[in-house]
Amino acid sequence: xxxxxxxxxxxxxxxxxxxxxxxxxxxxxxxxxxxxxxxxxxxxxxxxxxxxxxxxxxxxxxxxxxxxxxxxxxxxxxxxxxxxxxxxxxxxxxxxxxxxxxxxxxxxxxxxxxxxxxxxxxxxxxxxxxxxxxxxxxxxxxxxxxxxxxxxxxxxxxxxxxxxxxxxxxxxxxxxxxxxxxxxxxxxxxxxxxxxxxxxxxxxxxxxxxxxxxxxxxxxxxxxxxxxxxxxxxxxxxxxxxxxxxxxxxxxxxxxxxxxxxxxxxxxxxxxxxxxxxxxxxxxxxxxxxxxxxxxxxxxxxxxxxxxxxxxxxxxxxxxxxxxxxxxxxxxxxxxxxxxxxxxxxxxxxxxxxxxxxxxxxxxxxxxxxxxxxxxxxxxxxxxxxxxxxxxxxxxxxxxxxxxxxxxxxxxxxxxxxxxxxxxxxxxxxxxxxxxxxxxxxxxxxxxxxxxxxxxxxxxxxxxxxxxxxxxxxxxxxxxxxxxxxxxxxxxxxxxxxxx
Numbered sequence: 001x002x003x004x005x006x007x008x009x010x011x012x013x014x015x016x017x018x019x020x021x022x023x024x025x026x027x028x029x030x031x032x033x034x035x036x037x038x039x040x041x042x043x044x045x046x047x048x049x050x051x052x053x054x055x056x057x058x059x060x061x062x063x064x065x066x067x068x069x070x071x072x073x074x075x076x077x078x079x080x081x082x083x084x085x086x087x088x089x090x091x092x093x094x095x096x097x098x099x100x101x102x103x104x105x106x107x108x109x110x111x112x113x114x115x116x117x118x119x120x121x122x123x124x125x126x127x128x129x130x131x132x133x134x135x136x137x138x139x140x141x142x143x144x145x146x147x148x149x150x151x152x153x154x155x156x157x158x159x160x161x162x163x164x165x166x167x168x169x170x171x172x173x174x175x176x177x178x179x180x181x182x183x184x185x186x187x188x189x190x191x192x193x194x195x196x197x198x199x200x201x202x203x204x205x206x207x208x209x210x211x212x213x214x215x216x217x218x219x220x221x222x223x224x225x226x227x228x229x230x231x232x233x234x235x236x237x238x239x240x241x242x243x244x245x246x247x248x249x250x251x252x253x254x255x256x257x258x259x260x261x262x263x264x265x266x267x268x269x270x271x272x273x274x275x276x277x278x279x280x281x282x283x284x285x286x287x288x289x290x291x292x293x294x295x296x297x298x299x300x301x302x303x304x305x306x307x308x309x310x311x312x313x314x315x316x317x318x319x320x321x322x323x324x325x326x327x328x329x330x331x332x333x334x335x336x337x338x339x340x341x342x343x344x345x346x347x348x349x350x351x352x353x354x355x356x357x358x359x360x361x362x363x364x365x366x367x368x369x370x371x372x373x374x375x376x377x378x379x380x381x382x383x384x385x386x387x388x389x390x391x392x393x394x395x396x397x398x399x400x401x402x403x404x405x406x407x408x409x410x411x412x413x414x415x416x417x418x419x420x421x422x423x424x425x426x427x428x429x430x431x432x433x434x435x436x437x438x439x440x441x442x443x444x445x446x447x448x449x450x451x452x453x454x455x456x457x458x459x460x461x462x463x464x465x466x467x468x469x470x471x472x473x474x475x476x477x478x479x480x481x482x483x484x485x486x487x488x489x490x491x492x493x494x495x496x497x498x499x500x
Contacts, residue, residue, distance in 0.1 A: 022079070051075065175492055295466070
């Protein structure tokens with residue numbers, strides 16, 4: 001689906017959507033349209049009990065005096081609560097409601113929210129929501145099944161200052177492209193998207209946008225003594241990869257002494273649990289255990305597309321965790337790139353083993369301003385927070401505060417959980433420097449984060465445990481069920497608002 005922007009007049013045929021605030025006075029535009037229908041719109045509102053609550057819908061077929069085939073009223077909700085996240089949600093709701101009605105649909109967005117934020121921003125958020133909801137992953141469907149897909153191709157949004165909105169939407173369009181890249185990667189089956197293929201796709205997708213992409217093979221990683229990451233990969237016939245993506249939007253500026261912003265993603269392309277084998281039920285979901293890596297790739301694409309004035313590093317450790325005769329065993333001890341030795345008590349706690357080497361590598365080589373890692377790391381975070389928020393752990397209050405604010409602004413919400421010495425000692429090993437699980441049932445997400453904290457030194461760092469928000473088993477306003485790409489909007493906003 002494409003989104004375009006146009007000013008008035010509204011079309012006099014086809015499908016038309018009006019977005020109306022809750023229990024609000026009809027705008028002059030809607031009132032003028034209603035005169036053409038001889039009051040049919042107002043009568044329909046009164047008879048149906050339509051109040052304009054968020055997502056509420058009222059449809060009129062061929063309203064009197066017009067050539068409009070279908071007029072749809074969609075509720076925005078209370079005007080005083082119509083923040084940018086609500087507007088984005090309503091955009092998604094509208095896109096979903098009209099996707100099977102016509103190939104082209106026109107939407108009228110009134111200048112609501114004036115005084116709280118520019119009306120143009122409201123429209124771009126609505127359009128962003130509509131685009132995000134239009135995502136489809138249909139490459140493996142046969143022609144017969146593809147015929148059943150939605151038919152909407154173009155959503156035309158009518159509003160004041162359409163030319164300005166068109167310019168402003170370039171940023172949102174870049175976000176959409178980044179989100180869609182992430183969703184595509186996360187949705188691919190593991191027999192198609194294994195580490196080498198993942199690395200190949202990222203390089204192909206980003207290099208043409210001006211991103212410098214470096215790929216480390218297992219031979220390269222052995223030279224760097226990445227024993228923790230390679231230990232996870234040794235049970236698979238598919239070789240591991242480490243991909244580093246560098247977007248330098250400050251390139252060429254004289255006398256700069258910038259420290260790059262660094263984003264690290266867990267990329268376990270399939271996770272059987274290794275020798276600590278997972279139960280069969282639901283194991284197919286583990287194709288998206290590389291969700292953090294997908295988000296980092298999508299974020300870097302967004303930054304490159306919108307020519308972000310920043311210097312950002314994205315690094316992803318790509319492995320498969322498989323249980324063959326060469327697989328890592330519970331009780332093995334591996335040596336990480338940092339020199340710390342790790343007792344592997346559970347091979348299904350593999351993500352932290354991948355991340356610790358990538359974190360250390362990026363920290364040592366690039367000396368970043370901060371490190372943010374994303375990982376589908378623990379089932380325990382789902383027990384704690386469900387599927388509504390990701391867990392946030394950090395050694396830096398300013399970074400944590402900026403992330404929390406960015407989450408509220410984008411709707412990709414976070415909840416900060418504690419770190420501390422009392423948790424850190426739970427992962428002390430008797431025969432190595434550290435063990436990869438505590439061995440107890442409590443504080444699983446915290447001890448996982450505490451493990452990662454030992455590999456970042458004094459660098460400001462935040463860990464986002466996205467296990468509960470990477471995949472959705474139901475539709476939401478802006479996300480069809482499946483891969484969510486949670487984190488792309490959050491981190492793009494963080495960079496734009498606080499570090500660009």
